[in-house]
Amino acid sequence: MTEQLIIALAVIFVAAGLLSLVANQFDLSPIPFYILAGLLIGGFEYVTQEEVLVLAQWGIAFLVFVFGIRLDFANVQTVLRDAEFAASIQLLVVGPIAFAIGYAFGDLFGFGEPVRNALYFSAAAVLSSSLVGGEVLRGEIRENLVHGRLASSIHFFDDLVALTLLLVITADAFTADAITSQLGYGVLFIAAGLFLYRHGFQILVRLADGDGELVLVGSISILIAFLAAAEYVGLSIVVGAFAAGIAIRDDGTNTLEVRNGIDSIADFFGAIFFVTIGALVSIPTVEVALVAAALVGVVLILNPLVHTLAFMYEGYDSRTAFLASSSLNQVSEFSLIIAIQALLLGTIVDAVFEAIILAAVVTMALTPAARRWKDRIFELVVSRVFRKQRTRKVDERSEVDGTIDDHVIVLGYGRQGRRIAERLEELDRPYVVIENDPMLWDELRANCRSYVLGDAMSAYSWEKAGIDRAALVVSTVDHRELSETICTLETDADLLLRSESSAEAEQLLDAGAAYVTVPNVVAGRELVEIVEALSTGEREISTLKREHLEMLDAIEHAGFASRYARY
């Protein structure tokens, strides 16, 4: 018995390990490859025995638990503000369409409970994956690009929608009463989680008295308690796990150790979950293939289209809109959780279940690939379709004195951009700011004489900014493709660019930049000077600290601190 289970786990992990090597080789997310590993070993009967399914559910519990822990309630509003419009539009447009497709399939193939199955289908179609998509976007988010921020906000929004959906679909019946009571319980659970977060968790930390292992085990006990409570009142364990995650504070002394611990355990059970879910799929029938193909179609084509249009309506330029959308085209891991929950409840037909899993594998694996071709797709399709609209939008939202001459073009209106603009104002030198984040429009209007709200990758924005008459271009944006584009501009202006590393800086210098700032090199030089001054006794460490704090105050008073807590 135990031996069989050990062998089952051995098969699961060896398969997952081998395929994650493949994923790693091609720089892809390992998740679709875990599922693929499951598909491959599905024939092995030990793998789908009941005990392994229980372990897989622990995987779900831990995945959601970690999501809950990472959730920062203070930030929810800022994040949602970015996404609410586009995400709601997408929900309202794609949701019903997908529901109709799902219902039509149910009708065609005679599924039982067509409404429920149509709902599962549309959930899988609408939601996108924060695990896979977020991984792909990590670089963009770090570089602070607008489209990375947008996409991750949508992911977050989708995850919250998924949690609500899980509440609804685990109701015994689709009656208003049953659903209301589920939602009521859900709110109660989250309130309990928040209460523990504020008042309970410190007690645990205090009792553990510096023993990280006890805090870890205690956190898992909280998870178990919430899961048990969820089961007791007939809620999905996912809701319990989420509420438990909220209860865990990740600040304080043992934070790093506890979070590392939970991450490791979550990775362990998560792999079991993804492999097992793949193993539950048998060889696809025509029916399954059709449903899966429809789902892939909706996710890969309809979703990005609706997202792009919604973003553009909101005022983002077409490139940003398209790039953000193109990282949102995959089935969410939450959809997988919804599917397996439905399977355990016996309310999903096998064909829909298997189609969702297959579509997830395909779309998750394609996301990184789609990203590689995104620029070409953009140039070939999107930019042509929206060309007219692009120039009109830029005209509408920009303010440039047409006679401006011998001016400075400042690219980006972040901390550095504002600082430079301020200095130019003092010097009374004409300048134009180019920025692509519509969130900054009000500020631009208030503070800058001339600005272009548009995509710096498109030639029109530069034309609008009068690049042919400019004396200097200063870029504060650290994004390689953009820097390369600037180097190809037809202009006599000196180019001051920014880059992440000195290696890239050198290439940009070769490509025609007059100067490239590398913040780390600047900081490194400063550091060397300080270390030298300290070791020769030229400066005192205490005065250094005081001076720096004073300088920070000055910067803050001048309004140059970062405005958003997150960006």
Added chain:
Amino acid sequence: MSEIALAADFAIIVVVATIIGLIARQTGQPTIIAYILTGIILGPVAFDIVTDEGLVDLMAELGFAFLLFLLGLKMRFKDIQEILRPVTNVAFGQTVLQTALAFLVAWALGFDTTEILVIALATVFGATPIIVKILTDKDEITSMPGKIDVGVLIVQDIYLVIVLALFAADDLGGAADIATTLGVILVMISFIGIFSLASSRYVLPKLFRRVADNKEVFLIVAIAWAFLFVAIAEGADLSAKVGAFLAGISLAQLPYSKELEDRITPITNFFILVFFATIGLQIDGLNALLAYWWQAIVASIILMVGNFWIMFYLIDREGFSVETSFLGSINMIQVSEFSLIVGALALDQGLIESDVLGYLSLMALFTMSISTYVIAYNHTIYAKLEPWFRRFETEGDKSDALSHYRDHAIAIGYDDITEQALPKLEKRYSQVVVIDRRTDHVEELEQEGRYGYVFGDFRHTEVRKEANLKGADFVLSSSVEREVNEALLAEVADDATVFVEAERIDDARALYERGADYVIMSTHLTAEKLAEYVEAHTTDRHAFEEAIAGDLFEIAARQRRSRDRFTGQPGVGDRGGEHDD
């Protein structure tokens, strides 16, 4: 279908273990005692609401396997090479002498012949999970006594694995049968061992070089490797644990093993809890537990004292210092968890009754709970007894000093910021250690050969220990993550100088409050600099050209340096870019 109900037993164990663990923490007892007590309370002895079947058994099994995997991971050959010979001698002598002692005690207490034999074989001293756990918590696992203990335990474990395999074999008719079984076991172990070592030499470095940068894949591939060996061991009819242990050893020889240790430890802690609970669960009831209660106490006391002296004599004879011998011996005064496993097997085979298992369990509990205190206070005890133990001192005892970083400078992250400062730091502090979790950076450092380095994520305890953060004089962090820097500031010595990096002003202030000496803010610095350049460009073109010339020189110099490092590999330093000069 109910969802978690199947795992209810397991869930109850975790929750109860947490509660007892928190109580035990207030009395200074380690978690392990709490876990064993959890099993006794939940099992037949008291409430009888949990059984050790199904998932509980699986998790216990996994816990033990992960523990041995972890143990293997800590076995870096270059670390134990120097003490391999003495350790083998000690382990051999200890096994023989204390089995004889256990035999005598059992005989004197009046057990019958078969029982005496089982008890003698089962009463092995030195419980791997307890010693490894407590010494790790106390940060002494890599000290000399810790290394000796772990070395002895490993040799002993191999012996016990063989004893177990013998007990588990169905027919042991005569000496010939025993010899064949033994031979098969040994051959199997050596086969797997050779495979593991060969792969650690030829396959694993390349494999893990590729995956080490991706945290999740790294962990999953390592676990897959462990399970591969578990499966092989199962296939060869050996215990799964032997496989896990050998898998761990083969990974231990890689430069990434510290990082891996930190990822595996929590999973082990999680499952090992269940394992210790199942020890308590196996005892049949209160009567069985207490049938031989006074014999168990007498035997425990005699064996604890006797075994201490056996170990002390053996370690001292190998020429280690008195302190090392004392600590190494006093850590080992508890009955091994194997004695319960051997006992349970003997019960299965009908060699003993349940009350003898109760006797063994009681002895285990008794010695384990006392020894946890003893190990926890081992240094204090030695300080008290030192004057008396001095008499065993002889000339020429081995020096126990293990090389370690001291009064050094640590740089977290190897990037444009830290790299420029390293030469200056090297001049001021004799040693410089870089912590970085990117394989390419570590390789660059290796090529450079100038600074020490630790591969791994600073978040991980083992990584910080390896770089001896607590003993550092200067720490420079180029991480902008506030939690990392806060943890850093909490852990460094009070008089250390700490430079950290921050992205936002609020963070910088918070870090200053927590004791940072200087907070580097590259964005603000760059903004300042850029504004200066733009102004120069506007007012005085010549000044502009001059100002940037210095920075351009720096960039070019850095690029030259990184290219020099890769001589023979053009283009590596600049990511394959083209040059038109």
